[in-house]
Amino acid sequence: MSEMPSAARSIRRRVSTEEIAEQPPRASAYVCEAASCMSAQAHDITVRLGERAAEAGLTDVLIKRVGCLGLCAAGPLVEIAETAQLFERVKPDDVEGIIKALKKVKSTDTRQPQGPFFEKQLRVATENLGRIDPESLDDFVGRGGYEALKRVLSEMTSTDVREEITRSGLRGRGGAGYPTGLKWTTVAKAQGAQKYVICNADEGDPGAFMDRSVLESDPFSILEGMAIAAFAVHASEGYIYCRAEYPLAVSRLRLAIRLAQRAGFLGAGIADTSFNFDVQIRLGAGAFVCGEETALIASVEGRRGTPRPRPPYPAVQGLWDCPTLINNVETFANVGAILRKGSEWYAGIGVGKSKGTKVFALAGRIVNTGLVEVPMGMTLREIVYDIGGGLIDGRPFKAVQTGGPSGGCIPAQLLDMAVSYESLIEVGSFMGSGGLIVMDDTSCMVDVAKYFQDFCREESCGKCVPCRVGTTQLYMLLDLITRGEATLDDLAQLERLAGIVQKTALCGLGQGAPNPIFSTLRYFRDEYLAHIVDKVCPAGVCTITPAEVTA
Amino acid sequence: MTTVFTLQIDGRDVAGSEGQTVMEVAEENGIDIPGLCHLEGIHDRGACRLCMVEIAGTPKLAAACMTTIVEGMDVTAHSERLLEYRRAITEMMFVERNHVCAVCVANNHCELQDMAADLELTHFDLPRISPKVDIDASHRLFAIDHNRCILCLRCVRVCDEIEGAHTWDVMNRGLDTRVQTDMGIPWGDSTTCTSCGKCVQVCPTGALFEKGRAVASGSKRQRPFLPWLKVVKEERGQ
Amino acid sequence: MSKPRVATVWLDGCSGCHMSLIDMDERLLDIFERADLVYGPLVDFKEFPENVDVCLVEGAVSSEDDLHKIKLVRERTKTLVSFGDCAVTSNVPGMRNPIGVAPLLDRAYLENVTLNPQIPSDVVPKLLPTSTPVHRVVKVDVFLPGCPPSADLIYTLLDDLLAGRVPDVTGARFGR
Numbered sequence: 029m030s031e032m033p034s035a036a037r038s039i040r041r042r043v044s045t046e047e048i049a050e051q052p053p054r055a056s057a058y059v060c061e062a063a064s065c066m067s068a069q070a071h072d073i074t075v076r077l078g079e080r081a082a083e084a085g086l087t088d089v090l091i092k093r094v095g096c097l098g099l100c101a102a103g104p105l106v107e108i109a110e111t112a113q114l115f116e117r118v119k120p121d122d123v124e125g126i127i128k129a130l131k132k133v134k135s136t137d138t139r140q141p142q143g144p145f146f147e148k149q150l151r152v153a154t155e156n157l158g159r160i161d162p163e164s165l166d167d168f169v170g171r172g173g174y175e176a177l178k179r180v181l182s183e184m185t186s187t188d189v190r191e192e193i194t195r196s197g198l199r200g201r202g203g204a205g206y207p208t209g210l211k212w213t214t215v216a217k218a219q220g221a222q223k224y225v226i227c228n229a230d231e232g233d234p235g236a237f238m239d240r241s242v243l244e245s246d247p248f249s250i251l252e253g254m255a256i257a258a259f260a261v262h263a264s265e266g267y268i269y270c271r272a273e274y275p276l277a278v279s280r281l282r283l284a285i286r287l288a289q290r291a292g293f294l295g296a297g298i299a300d301t302s303f304n305f306d307v308q309i310r311l312g313a314g315a316f317v318c319g320e321e322t323a324l325i326a327s328v329e330g331r332r333g334t335p336r337p338r339p340p341y342p343a344v345q346g347l348w349d350c351p352t353l354i355n356n357v358e359t360f361a362n363v364g365a366i367l368r369k370g371s372e373w374y375a376g377i378g379v380g381k382s383k384g385t386k387v388f389a390l391a392g393r394i395v396n397t398g399l400v401e402v403p404m405g406m407t408l409r410e411i412v413y414d415i416g417g418g419l420i421d422g423r424p425f426k427a428v429q430t431g432g433p434s435g436g437c438i439p440a441q442l443l444d445m446a447v448s449y450e451s452l453i454e455v456g457s458f459m460g461s462g463g464l465i466v467m468d469d470t471s472c473m474v475d476v477a478k479y480f481q482d483f484c485r486e487e488s489c490g491k492c493v494p495c496r497v498g499t500t501q502l503y504m505l506l507d508l509i510t511r512g513e514a515t516l517d518d519l520a521q522l523e524r525l526a527g528i529v530q531k532t533a534l535c536g537l538g539q540g541a542p543n544p545i546f547s548t549l550r551y552f553r554d555e556y557l558a559h560i561v562d563k564v565c566p567a568g569v570c571t572i573t574p575a576e577v578t579a
Numbered sequence: 580m581t582t583v584f585t586l587q588i589d590g591r592d593v594a595g596s597e598g599q600t601v602m603e604v605a606e607e608n609g610i611d612i613p614g615l616c617h618l619e620g621i622h623d624r625g626a627c628r629l630c631m632v633e634i635a636g637t638p639k640l641a642a643a644c645m646t647t648i649v650e651g652m653d654v655t656a657h658s659e660r661l662l663e664y665r666r667a668i669t670e671m672m673f674v675e676r677n678h679v680c681a682v683c684v685a686n687n688h689c690e691l692q693d694m695a696a697d698l699e700l701t702h703f704d705l706p707r708i709s710p711k712v713d714i715d716a717s718h719r720l721f722a723i724d725h726n727r728c729i730l731c732l733r734c735v736r737v738c739d740e741i742e743g744a745h746t747w748d749v750m751n752r753g754l755d756t757r758v759q760t761d762m763g764i765p766w767g768d769s770t771t772c773t774s775c776g777k778c779v780q781v782c783p784t785g786a787l788f789e790k791g792r793a794v795a796s797g798s799k800r801q802r803p804f805l806p807w808l809k810v811v812k813e814e815r816g817q
Numbered sequence: 818m819s820k821p822r823v824a825t826v827w828l829d830g831c832s833g834c835h836m837s838l839i840d841m842d843e844r845l846l847d848i849f850e851r852a853d854l855v856y857g858p859l860v861d862f863k864e865f866p867e868n869v870d871v872c873l874v875e876g877a878v879s880s881e882d883d884l885h886k887i888k889l890v891r892e893r894t895k896t897l898v899s900f901g902d903c904a905v906t907s908n909v910p911g912m913r914n915p916i917g918v919a920p921l922l923d924r925a926y927l928e929n930v931t932l933n934p935q936i937p938s939d940v941v942p943k944l945l946p947t948s949t950p951v952h953r954v955v956k957v958d959v960f961l962p963g964c965p966p967s968a969d970l971i972y973t974l975l976d977d978l979l980a981g982r983v984p985d986v987t988g989a990r991f992g993r
Contacts, residue, residue, distance in 0.1 A: 337645045490752045491624070494667075499753075501674070504708075531640060534626065
C-alpha cells in the first residue's frame with residue numbers, strides 16, 4: 029500500500045496544513061477530536077491552529093486531528109508529538125502559545141515523560157489512539173496497520189491464526205472473559221457454509237466509553253481485527269452493531285469502511301488474495317439489552333431485540349441460524365497487535381489467566397477522568413491514585429464500581445487487589461467492559477445500588493418474568509430502604525429476591541442485575557442497617573423523613 | 580432414522596428422540612413440569628422461567644422447554660429450590676398487573692390461578708405494582724384486558740405461526756411491555772385480524788376473552804387443534 | 818378451663834367470606850361447642866376484646882378505620898388468619914389502587930351524581946391511599962385464600978387450630 033486513496037487524501041487535506049507534502053514535518057500538533065474534546069469545541073482549535081500556522085508561515089508544521097488522547101477531564105487536548113508536551117483545556121486564546129511551542133521544536137527533540145497518567149499505561153488495543161488521524165487510512169498504515177492482515181493472508185492458514193490467538197491467552201473484552209481462541213475455533217469448526225463475524229459495539233454501561241473512544245480514534249484496527257477473525261473462522265460477511273448514540277463513531281466507521289473497501293482491505297479479493305470479507309454497520313436504537321449477544325443478533329436480523337436462552341450458542345447457531353463469531357470492539361482491537369508482535373509477547377503481559385491489557389474508562393469522583401489501558405494485574409490503587417490522580421478535592425475513597433449494572437462495588441480495603449477477571453469475580457464484582465466509577469464518602473451505597481437497579485428495570489426487555497418484574501420489585505425494596513421506611517424483613521426479602529432473580533433470569537442482564545445489591549450488602553451492610561434501623565443515611569444522600577417512625 | 584437418547588428425569592429412566600426438549604420428553608412420560616409460555620404446537624421461547632430444571636454437571640438452571648436432550652442427561656425437575664423459584668415467579672406474575680380472580684372471566688379456567696394452587700401459593704410477600712393498564716374492547720367478538728396479561732405471547736405466536744396473520748406483536752419494554760395489534764392500533768381497526776379466535780383459545784388467563792361472557796364463564800375450549808395445525812403447516816412445507 | 822376465644826372481623830370486603838363461614842351449617846355447632854365466639858359481625862359485642870385466641874379477618878385494609886381496627890386486633894389476638902382473597906391479596910377493593918383516591922371519589926360522588934353531588938367527609942372514615950392486604954399492615958399467621966374460601970376449608974382450618982394443629986389449607990386457591 030504505497031498510494032493513499034484519493035478520498036483519504038482529500039479528507040486529510042481539509043484539516044492538515046497543505047504544505048506538509050513530501051518530507052516529514054519538523055513539528056506537529058495533535059488535536060484530540062474524539063467525542064469528549066469535540067464537545068469542548070476541539071475542532072475550532074484545529075481550524076484555528078491551521079490558520080495561525082499558515083499565517084505564521086510555518087510550512088514545516090503539521091496540525092493533525094487525532095483520536096482520543098486519554099485525559100478526557102482536561103480536554104480539549106493538544107499534544108506536540110515530538111516533545112510530548114501536552115496542552116490541557118485549550119481555549120482559542122491558547123492557540124498562540126501552541127504556535128510558539130511549535131516554532132521551538134527542534135529535530136533533535138525527543139518525547140519527554142508525561143507524568144504517571146501516561147507513563148504507567150501500556151497501550152495495545154489503544155496504541156493508535158491519539159497518534160493517527162482516525163479518518164486517514166494512510167496514517168493507520170503508516171503505524172503498521174494492515175501489516176497483520178497482509179501477513180495472515182499471505183503466510184498463514186486459518187488454523188495458524190486461531191492457534192496464535194489461542195496461545196496469546198486473549199479473552200473476551202466485553203466482560204465475560206471467554207477465551208477468544210476457543211470461540212474462534214468453535215465457529216471455525218461449526219457446520220455451515222455461511223458464517224458471520226459481528227463486532228459488538230453496543231456499549232451501554234453507565235460510565236463506560238472505551239469502545240466509543242476506540243471506534244472514534246482507530247476504526248481501521250477494528251476492521252482489520254474483524255477481517256483477520258473472518259479469515260480465521262471462514263466468514264465472508266461481517267456486521268458492526270453500534271449504538272446510534274455514538275454518531276461520531278458511526279460516521280468514522282462508515283468512512284473507514286469506505287476507505288478500506290477502496291484500498292482493497294475489505295470486499296472481494298482482499299490484499300490481492302482470494303479472501304473475501306465485507307462489513308456493514310447496524311445501528312442499535314438505544315436498548316442496553318442489545319449488547320447481549322442473542323438480543324444483538326435478533327436486532328441485526330431486524331427483529332425485536334430480545335435475548336433467547338443459550339445453548340445453542342451463536343458460535344454454532346447465530347445470525348440467521350448460521351455460525352457467528354461475536355467479539356467486542358476491544359477484543360478486535362487487540363488482534364492486529366497480537367499477530368504483529370506475536371502471541372508470546374502478548375501472553376507475557378498480564379497475570380494468571382488474564383493476559384494482556386485492559387482498557388478502562390475512569391469516571392466518577394476521580395481527578396483524571398479519561399481512558400486508560402493498563403496491563404492486567406495492576407492494582408486498583410495504582411489505577412485510581414497513580415494513573416487516576418486520586419479523588420477530587422482529596423476526599424476519602426469509598427468504593428470503585430466495575431462491570432456496569434452487572435458489576436459490583438469494591439471497597440477501600442481491597443484497593444491493593446490486582447485486577448484480573450478472576451480477582452474481580454472473587455470479590456463479588458465483574459470485569460465488564462471496563463467502566464470504572466470511583467466514589468468518595470459523599471456516595472450512599474444503598475443509593476448506588478438503587479441507581480443500578482433503576483437502570484436494569486428501565487432496560488429490561490420484558491421477555492422473562494424474573495427480570496421484568498423482579499428488577500422492579502428489587503428497586504421498590506431499595507427505594508423503601510432509602511426512604512427509611514423499610515424493616516429488617518424487607519432487607520431479608522431483598523436478599524432472597526435478588527438470589528431468585530440471579531438464578532432464574534433468562535440473560536445476563538437479569539442474572540447480573542442483583543450484583544450491585546450483593547456487593548454493596550457484602551461490604552456496606554452497615555449502611556443498609558443505618559437506613560433501616562437508625563433511619564439515617566450516613567452519607568447524607570437519602571432524605572429520610574422521621575414522620576413514619578412513630579406509626 | 581432418529582437417534583434415541585436415554586436420560587433421567589427426577590430419577591426416572593426415560594427415553595426420547597434427538598432434537599426433543601426435556602419438556603417434551605417429560606410430558607410424554609407423565610412428568611409434569613410447570614410452564615405458562617409453553618404450549619404444544621407453537622414454538623417455545625423460554626420466557627416464563629417456570630420450567631427451569633437442574634441439569635447435573637451444569638451450574639446454571641435451564642428452561643426445560645428450550646433444552647434439547649442429550650444422552651445420559653440427569654435432570655431434576657422437582658426440588659425444594661425449584662419449588663421456591665416457581666412460587667416466586669408465579670407470585671411475580673400475580674403482583675405485576677391487576678389480577679383479580681374473583682371478577683375474572685377466566686375464574687376457575689385460568690392456568691395462572693391453577694399454577695398458584697398447584698404450587699400451594701397462599702399469599703404474596705411482594706407488594707402489588709398496580710399499574711394502570713388498558714382494556715381494548717374494540718373488536719366485534721373479542722376483547723383484551725391487559726390487567727390479566729402475563730406476556731406469555733402465546734397469542735403472538737399462534738397468530739403468526741398457525742393462523743399466519745401476525746396481527747399480534749409486542750411493544751415497549753420492561754414493565755411497559757404490551758401485546759399489541761397491528762402496530763398498536765385498536766384491535767377492532769386491525770386489517771390483518773381474521774377473527775379466528777385462536778389467540779383467545781390459547782390465552783392462559785382471562786386477558787383475551789370472548790365478549791358476552793360473564794365472570795367465571797370464560798372456559799377455554801380444549802386445544803387439540805394446535806398440534807394438528809402444526810403438522811399441516813409443516814407438510815405444506817411452510 | 819375456659820374454651821378458646823374465637824373472633825371474626827369484617828374490614829373492606831363483601832361479607833361473602835362470612836357467608837361461607839355460615840355455610841358450615843351444622844358443623845358450626847361442633848366448632849362453637851369447642852370455642853366461644855367473642856366478637857364479629859355475627860354477634861353483638863361492641864368492642865374487640867382482649868385475649869382472643871383465633872381471629873378470622875375478612876376484607877382488605879382500605880380506610881383509616883380498617884387500619885385502626887386491624888392494629889387493635891393484632892395486639893389482642895394470638896393467631897390471626899387472613900380470611901379470603903380481600904384480606905390476602907386486597908382483591909376487589911384493591912382494584913381502585915391504579916386509579917387513586919381522588920379520581921375514584923370524584924367519579925363515584927361527583928361525576929355520576931345529579932342531585933347534590935358532594936364527597937362524604939362526616940362520619941365515614943377516610944380512605945387510605947391504597948387498599949392493601951392485611952399482611953402488609955400487621956403480621957399474619959395463617960393465610961386462607963379464596964373468594965370465598967369454601968365452608969369445608971374454613972371448617973378444616975378452625976378444626977385444626979382449635980385442636981392445636983398446624984392448619985392444613987391444601988386446596989385453597991385464589992378466586993373460587
